[in-house]
Amino acid sequence: RMQKTFYLLLASSTVVLASCGDLAIAPQAQLSDQDVQALVVRLDGTMMGFLDDVWGSSSVSPSSAGTALGDDPRVWNYSWWKTRDCHTAGSFTAEGSGQRTWDADALTFDVASSGTKTRVGCARPGDEVTITVDGIGDWTHQRHYLGGEAGLSTKGREPTGSWITTYDGAFDWAKSSGENGSCTYELTSTIDTEANTKTLVGTYCDRVIDRSKTWRKVDDG
Numbered sequence: 001r002m003q004k005t006f007y008l009l010l011a012s013s014t015v016v017l018a019s020c021g022d023l024a025i026a027p028q029a030q031l032s033d034q035d036v037q038a039l040v041v042r043l044d045g046t047m048m049g050f051l052d053d054v055w056g057s058s059s060v061s062p063s064s065a066g067t068a069l070g071d072d073p074r075v076w077n078y079s080w081w082k083t084r085d086c087h088t089a090g091s092f093t094a095e096g097s098g099q100r101t102w103d104a105d106a107l108t109f110d111v112a113s114s115g116t117k118t119r120v121g122c123a124r125p126g127d128e129v130t131i132t133v134d135g136i137g138d139w140t141h142q143r144h145y146l147g148g149e150a151g152l153s154t155k156g157r158e159p160t161g162s163w164i165t166t167y168d169g170a171f172d173w174a175k176s177s178g179e180n181g182s183c184t185y186e187l188t189s190t191i192d193t194e195a196n197t198k199t200l201v202g203t204y205c206d207r208v209i210d211r212s213k214t215w216r217k218v219d220d221g
Helices: 002-023 033-055
Strands: 062-064 074-085 089-103 108-125 130-146 158-175 180-192 197-204 207-214
Touching (some): 033 130, 033 158, 033 197, 033 207, 089 130
Antiparallel strands (some): 089 108, 180 197
């Protein structure tokens, strides 16, 4: 009987010690599902805005000489840098480099690029509070067009194929309510120009992201 009592006390002590150990580890603060979805949309929206501005403009000059005039296909090397103020405070900055390729025989215009993006004190309204983000990440992008003439701008060309953008990186976040934490993300955005759809899939702050929507409004008139 004494031996059974000893084992019982030992088991009870083990449970108490384990419980004390659990209490010593504070749970890490997390963003809500609404916060995560909002941050994902803003990240993709801001980057796509930058990219649309770059490719839709002929004012972005090549950073170094491409193929000689008259050669086919013609290739331009370029680099660019853009920044925007965030909604409440801070900035979102992106820079990149890559190539634009024009094939006069096939009438194709292709873009391939990659670079970095940085958010510094980037504050935006979130789920009932303001969320401030600081972090850096990488991106890649490709898009394709048909038609047009030799030149840097995408104006007058018809989108074709799949346009793919990838994002990966990490950031620290802080809420105006006092909570703070850190996150990593890895996302892929795919525009199917023929189906007129855009999908965004991957992970963000340990959440699975799977979003799909119509890419461009269709003019029925």
